C-alpha cells in the first residue's frame with residue numbers, strides 16, 4: 001500500500017472521466033446560464049497529518065457520503081478522505097424533494113440554513129389516483145426542492161470546510177482486506193493509486209458494488225427530465241398514481257419559479273412498455289398538453305433506486321454501508337435523501353468514537369450502527385412497503401373519491417405529509 005501519488009498520471013479510465021467532465025460542465029449551463037458555474041473542487045493530494053491516528057475513506061460524495069464525513073469529523077484523531085468518481089458538481093437524476101424530516105435533520109447537522117437559502121419552498125401537494133382530477137392538500141409542513149447537483153455539492157463543500165479531504169474524479173476500484181472477505185480493511189485501490197485506511201464508509205449509491213448483499217427489497221426504475229414554461233406551474237408538487245406506473249407514480253416538482261422536473265418511477269418487474277414509452281404515456285395521460293409550449297432543458301435521464309423494507313447486513317469488519325449502498329430508500333415513494341443523510345450521520349456516530357478510543361472497528365463493534373438505522377428508519381422502511389401494497393389495491397382511488405369528506409382528507413394528508421406535503 002502507498003499513498004496516492006503526488007502527481008498522479010491519469011489512467012485511460014480517468015482520461016475518459018476527464019472527457020465526461022466537459023459533458024457535465026456543459027450540462028450545468030442550462031440551468032445556471034453560466035459556462036463555469038462553480039469554482040473547481042480542490043484536488044489536494046492526500047497528506048495525512050502525522051498526529052492523526054486513524055484514516056477513513058468515504059466512497060461517494062452524495063448525501064450519505066457528506067453526512068458520514070461531517071459526522072466522523074466531530075471526533076478527534078480521524079482523517080477523512082472523501083472520494084467521488086465524477087467531477088463535482090455532478091448530475092444526479094432525482095426529484096430533489098426535501099421532506100420536513102430531511103430539513104430537520106439538516107438543521108441537526110448544522111446546514112439547514114445554508115440549504116434553505118438555496119432551496120425552492122413548496123406549499124403543498126396535488127395527489128391524483130389512477131384516473132380523475134387531483135386533490136390539492138395544503139398545510140404547514142416545511143418542504144423544499146433543491147436541484148441535487150447543487151444540494152450535493154453544497155454538502156460536500158461543507159464537509160470539506162469541516163476538514164474532509166474531498167477529491168473528485170477518483171474512482172475507487174477495490175477495498176483491500178487481510179484474511180479474506182470478512183477480514184479487516186487494509187486500504188482501498190483507486191485508478192490513481194492505493195491508500196492505506198483503517199476503515200471505509202461505503203456511500204457509493206444504488207450502482208455501488210462494495211456492499212452488495214441479500215436484502216429484502218426492490219430496485220425501481222426511473223426516468224425524468226427538466227422543463228421551463230410548464231402551463232399552470234404551481235407552488236405545490238403534483239403526484240399521479242397513474243395506471244402507467246402503478247403502484248408507483250409520476251411527478252411534477254417545481255424547482256424554481258419557472259422550472260420543473262418531471263419523472264416517473266416504477267417497478268421494472270411489471271410487464272408492459274419500456275421506460276420511455278411509459279414516460280410518454282404518463283405525459284399524454286396526465287399533463288394533457290401542458291408541456292406544448294414548454295422548453296425541455298437537457299436530456300431525459302434515469303437512475304435505479306435501491307429500496308428495501310428492512311435494513312439488513314450494513315456492516316463488515318471496518319466497513320459500513322450507508323444510503324443506497326445499503327439499499328436504504330423507501331419502496332413506495334423512492335424517498336432516499338433522508339435515509340442517506342441519517343445513515344451517514346449514524347455511521348460516523350458509531351465509527352468515530354471507536355476510532356477515537358483506538359479500538360478495532362470489528363463487525364461486532366460496529367453492530368450498533370445497524371441497530372440505530374433499524375431504530376430510526378425501520379418504521380419508515382416498513383411503512384413504505386405497506387403503502388406500496390395498499391397502492392396495488394383500489395384503496396387510494398376510493399379514498400380520493402371521498403375527497404370532500406374531512407376524515408378522508410385527513411387520512412390523505414397524514415399519508416402524504418412530508419415530501420407530498422399535506
Ligand SMILES: Cc1cc2nc3c(=O)[nH]c(=O)nc-3n(C[C@H](O)[C@H](O)[C@H](O)COP(=O)(O)OP(=O)(O)OC[C@H]3O[C@@H](n4cnc5c(N)ncnc54)[C@H](O)[C@@H]3O)c2cc1C
Pocket residue numbers: 059060061062063064065083084085086090092093094095096097098170171172173203204205206207208222223224263302303304305322323324325328329334335336337338340419
Ligand atoms: C429519479 C429519482 C428521483 C428521486 N427523487 C427523490 C426525491 O425527490 N427525494 C428523495 O429524498 N429521494 C429521491 N430519490 C432517491 C435519492 O436520489 C437517493 O436515495 C439518494 O441519492 C441516495 O444517496 P446516496 O448518498 O446513498 O447515493 P448517491 O446520491 O447516488 O451518491 C453516491 C455517490 O457515490 C459515487 N460513487 C459510486 N461509486 C463510486 C466509486 N467506485 N468510487 C467513487 N465514487 C463512487 C457516485 O458517483 C455518487 O456521487 C430519487 C431517486 C431517483 C433515481
